[in-house]
Amino acid sequence: MSKLYWEDLAIGQVLEYGAHTVTREEVIEFAREFDPQPFHVDDEAAAQSPYGGLIASGWQTAGFCMRMLVDNVLSKARSLGAPGVEWLRWRQPVRPGDELRVRHHVLEKRVSKSRPYVGFVKNRFEVLNQHDAVVMEMVTQSMFQRRLDPDHERGAA
Amino acid sequence: MSKLYWEDLAIGQVLEYGAHTVTREEVIEFAREFDPQPFHVDDEAAAQSPYGGLIASGWQTAGFCMRMLVDNVLSKARSLGAPGVEWLRWRQPVRPGDELRVRHHVLEKRVSKSRPYVGFVKNRFEVLNQHDAVVMEMVTQSMFQRRLDPDHERGAA
Numbered sequence: 001m002s003k004l005y006w007e008d009l010a011i012g013q014v015l016e017y018g019a020h021t022v023t024r025e026e027v028i029e030f031a032r033e034f035d036p037q038p039f040h041v042d043d044e045a046a047a048q049s050p051y052g053g054l055i056a057s058g059w060q061t062a063g064f065c066m067r068m069l070v071d072n073v074l075s076k077a078r079s080l081g082a083p084g085v086e087w088l089r090w091r092q093p094v095r096p097g098d099e100l101r102v103r104h105h106v107l108e109k110r111v112s113k114s115r116p117y118v119g120f121v122k123n124r125f126e127v128l129n130q131h132d133a134v135v136m137e138m139v140t141q142s143m144f145q146r147r148l149d150p151d152h153e154r155g156a157a
Numbered sequence: 158m159s160k161l162y163w164e165d166l167a168i169g170q171v172l173e174y175g176a177h178t179v180t181r182e183e184v185i186e187f188a189r190e191f192d193p194q195p196f197h198v199d200d201e202a203a204a205q206s207p208y209g210g211l212i213a214s215g216w217q218t219a220g221f222c223m224r225m226l227v228d229n230v231l232s233k234a235r236s237l238g239a240p241g242v243e244w245l246r247w248r249q250p251v252r253p254g255d256e257l258r259v260r261h262h263v264l265e266k267r268v269s270k271s272r273p274y275v276g277f278v279k280n281r282f283e284v285l286n287q288h289d290a291v292v293m294e295m296v297t298q299s300m301f302q303r304r305l306d307p308d309h310e311r312g313a314a
Contacts, residue, residue: 034220036227037236050237058239059223063191063216070193079194080207082215082247085295089241138242 004077006119006144009106017072018101020064022056027096030060055093061100061136062088065127068102078145080118088138092129099130107139111146119146161234163276163301166263174229175258177221179213184253187217212250218257218293219245222284225259235302237275245295249286256287264296268303276303 031040035057038045046054094100108122120141127136188197192214195202203211251257265279277298284293 034224036224037231037238039238057223058241059216059220062219066214066216067191067193074194081194081196084215084244084246085242086244087242088245090239 004073004144005147006078006109006111006121007147008077009109009121009144011106011109013106015073015104015106016101017104018068020068020100022064022094022096022098022100024054024096027054027056027060030063031057034059051093053095055095058090058136061090061094061127062138064100065102065125065136065138068100069104069125072102073104080143080145082140082142084141086122086139086141088136090136092133092135094129094135098135100127100135102127112143117146117148119144161230161301162304163235163266163268163278164304165234166266166278166301168263168266170263172230172261172263173258174261175225177225177257179221179251179253179255179257181211181253184211184213184217187220188214191216208250210252212252215247215293218247218251218284219295221257222259222282222293222295225257226261226282229259230261237300237302239297239299241298243279243296243298245293247293249290249292251286251292255292257284257292259284269300274303274305276301 028041031037037057039049039051039055040046040057043054046052103126105124105126106121107124110120112118112120120143122139122141124139125137126134129135185198188194194214196206196208196212197203197214200211203209260283262281262283263278264281265277267277269275269277277300279296279298281296282294283291286292
């Protein structure tokens with residue numbers, strides 16, 4: 001099975017993928033579990049809020065981005081997870097009916113000092129809606145297996 | 158109804174709250190929807206991965222933190238949402254059976270220049286497990302209504 005290794009990602013590369021259409025039901029379901037603020041779970045309270053209507057939890061928007069990343073990149077890659085997020089901005093509300101997609105920029109690459117079979121990739125993700133507005137933007141680090149080391153084949157899960 | 162406004166949070170304040178006990182079922186359910194990587198959804202593949210067993214998606218850990226924040230702070234506050242995350246680190250794997258709690262530090266406060274009824278708070282969140290290990294840490298900005306402005310009462314949702 002051919003898989004994408006750290007060596008296969010190029011600095012400057014831009015990947016575009018998605019889409020995901022947001023439903024009212026999933027916005028409310030997610031928010032009831034993780035972020036039950038009125039403007040995420042209650043249509044009437046949301047209408048009275050500064051957002052003027054129901055909006056998705058920002059953490060759910062991150063989740064939508066992650067799912068599109070997994071489906072389009074990580075599921076084909078020797079992914080080793082991610083140490084964190086350098087920064088994240090929720091730039092526009094995400095509302096039921098919005099159709100989201102991802103623009104993924106490969107910014108930087110480096111090899112792990114302590115684990116030479118691991119390569120780091122610095123990524124910028126833009127989540128766009130159907131009006132081409134950026135609703136969320138973040139810069140992350142992620143880890144991929146390097147092609148060099150067959151001893152760590154098991155490390156790719 | 159008494160509510161917590163921007164003025165009621167003090168720089169240097171440390172709030173401790175939680176807990177949430179992580180279940181295998183919720184780890185797999187979340188990951189199937191948002192982060193279906195093998196080490197989040199498949200016990201056997203996870204056992205073979207560098208994590209040595211099933212771990213929660215980092216986005217779910219952020220969600221657990223958010224839920225504890227809402228239950229213990231935001232549900233009692235005039236919260237106006239959040240513009241973003243300054244940085245976030247997943248420091249340790251989160252596994253089924255882990256009991257998580259939050260240590261929440263109020264770092265900085267400032268008033269919005271464009272909207273004087275809005276106050277910003279810079280927070281550091283540490284998510285700890287039952288061994289007192291920090292599993293996730295992040296610094297965020299959040300927005301709260303200021304007490305000064307009754308005209309924007311509706312803005313607090």
